[in-house]
Amino acid sequence: MRFSIQKAALMQAIQTVSKAVAVRTTKQVLSGILLDVRDQEIIATAYDLELGIQTRIVGSEDNQLKIEQPGSIVLPARYFSEVIRKLPDTVITMQVANNYMTEISTASVQFHLHGIDAEEFPKLPSFVGVQGLQVQSSMLGDLIRTTAFATANTEVRPILTGINIQCANDKLTFTATDGLRLATHYVTLTDAPKWQAVIPGKSLIELTKILASGDDIVELYLTESHSLFVSGDTRFYTRLIDGTYPDTSRIIPNGHKTEVIVPGDDLLGAIDRAALIARDRDNHMVRLELENTVLTVSSNSPEIGNVSETVESEQKTGDDLQIAFNARYVLDALRALDAAQLTIRFNGSTQAFVIEKTGDKSVLQLISPVLWR
Amino acid sequence: MRFSIQKAALMQAIQTVSKAVAVRTTKQVLSGILLDVRDQEIIATAYDLELGIQTRIVGSEDNQLKIEQPGSIVLPARYFSEVIRKLPDTVITMQVANNYMTEISTASVQFHLHGIDAEEFPKLPSFVGVQGLQVQSSMLGDLIRTTAFATANTEVRPILTGINIQCANDKLTFTATDGLRLATHYVTLTDAPKWQAVIPGKSLIELTKILASGDDIVELYLTESHSLFVSGDTRFYTRLIDGTYPDTSRIIPNGHKTEVIVPGDDLLGAIDRAALIARDRDNHMVRLELENTVLTVSSNSPEIGNVSETVESEQKTGDDLQIAFNARYVLDALRALDAAQLTIRFNGSTQAFVIEKTGDKSVLQLISPVLWR
Incomplete structure (x- = not known):
């Protein structure tokens, strides 16, 4: 195996596959990256037996890839990645010498890293003939x-x-x-x-x-x-x-007793602040009270203090309501929706409630309440 | 105590003093920030008995500080800081109610945090009449x-x-x-x-x-x-x-047997790369060999591999030399010097060596070698 390539292109390939490198493993080869150098391309692979990532480098004017001799090697991911990262931005030459010892060099620097026989690297699952x-x-x-x-x-x-x-x-x-x-x-x-x-x-x-x-x-x-x-x-x-x-x-409710439309940022801010006081409790419990068109978000902790904030709804139909929930769950849902306007549908204080982007049914967030105390 | 102020100004003061807040302490008051609201200014203080930081906010058009009633309170730094950070960018009102309970509010939000009597906060050391x-x-x-x-x-x-x-x-x-x-x-x-x-x-x-x-x-x-x-x-x-x-x-050598002038970035890069291979060893040992005008920086590890890099010196007087050192120490020194050109003076391979910015004697870095192996 012998090839030369611009540092940036090699670094990019290493970064792409590195998330599939095994972190804690007794099988040393799984903590490596397989480089498979073919006639016209380099295939880099990492595979921890759960997750496998494979990427390909083909020659371009940018990466200046020159393959002189095909071959393959597994290099320890951590060192390989740091060695390449610390090299100057220039053309790097790699070649395997005796006993899987791999030379990585530029004009002035020569690294040698102990590699592992590519035959030891596990095979990725096969997808031949599968419809996509x-x-x-x-x-x-x-x-x-x-x-x-x-x-x-x-x-x-x-x-x-x-x-x-x-x-x-x-x-x-x-x-x-x-x-x-x-x-x-x-x-x-x-x-x-x-x-x-x-x-x-x-x-x-x-x-x-x-x-x-x-x-x-x-x-x-x-x-x-x-x-x-x-x-x-x-x-x-x-x-x-x-x-x-x-x-x-089956668990997504069809009807609702209360429906409220609220500005997304206002509600997110209010729950984020209430979560500050709630976060030392196991269930991060925040209360929401809906009276006429006003939502009041509150939380209290005997040790720290309390907080209460009002959010004006844009529209409300159905019953007034008091409900409590895990603030983290609602924050996750609101951040995922990332909506200027939210529609929330409740079925009383003990049933799960639904949050959607107003006018868009493609994403639905359902959250179980914490029973009111 | 009662005042109002723009959020950003209060946040700035909290951040400035927060490094002196005690992290692990059994004395609760030390993990707080003291706010001392006077007629014309607010003094914020944190003091863990080792380090004390105090900063002052005076009214300005920017911060819109309005003091309605002087007074003082200690608030738990962690919560106080996060509450202020999470509030919207607007004018915040703070006032102490009963039992050191402190209200922090904007138009729509009301926080209450349990405070501590300001009398319990330790006094900062006195510097009256000291010459500066x-x-x-x-x-x-x-x-x-x-x-x-x-x-x-x-x-x-x-x-x-x-x-x-x-x-x-x-x-x-x-x-x-x-x-x-x-x-x-x-x-x-x-x-x-x-x-x-x-x-x-x-x-x-x-x-x-x-x-x-x-x-x-x-x-x-x-x-x-x-x-x-x-x-x-x-x-x-x-x-x-x-x-x-x-x-x-007494330990800074007067004379030298070898003096070499090298480009700072080249030497820093070479030692940084050699340190990669050296870092799993206790003493992070990297070797430097000086032969004629060429420095060779190298390191090896039986498990990982080895590295060797040459750096051309710009000037060299005195003996050739082989020396080994802890790469972290030299990297710290080179980064502190941050010099385009470095002058290094050696007294053989067993004596400490001196690194300076070429032509500037105001900063001196002295490093003991690792004995050659």
């Missing part, structure tokens, strides 16, 4: 960002640590719930095949960081055990979570 | 930044955790050493009084963060037990470290 689904990159990012925070953090019910992705009847829907809140978001896709999988929320959050922006198309592929997202030159592999996802459609 | 010393703010910042990193981190010899500040013969000198390296920096002051004190390095690093920039004058005052730095409306109090500072003048 196409989504715009920015749309996929939105679907993930508006739902992933509502997945469960703990492994008590592993299926809830994933996002349930369903495609049916020209609708692609992402749903996440930890049992106390639910976030669901759909987009319309025409001529899309049927599709269903539960994919780890954490992996999908990593995916958002490397997605191309804008209108670029991402392709989604699925097998019994894995999914694959292809975005430009980068391929993102994740395992699926086994098990049956709960039927969440 | 005047230094430019930027000059004082430089004196601290070029020396503080060389203080000892551990309390084995407490005196070495301080910077030795001496003023004599129209020279103000800052010196720090941890026993393996030494940094010393002087500036010329005319008509300055004699002055000597050992001040905790950590406190002085905090001082650099709140110093006014540029040509503003800072006044330094000294008593038997404390020092005071006055910069604009802010007063910075620190205790002194007891004991006799070692006579460091």
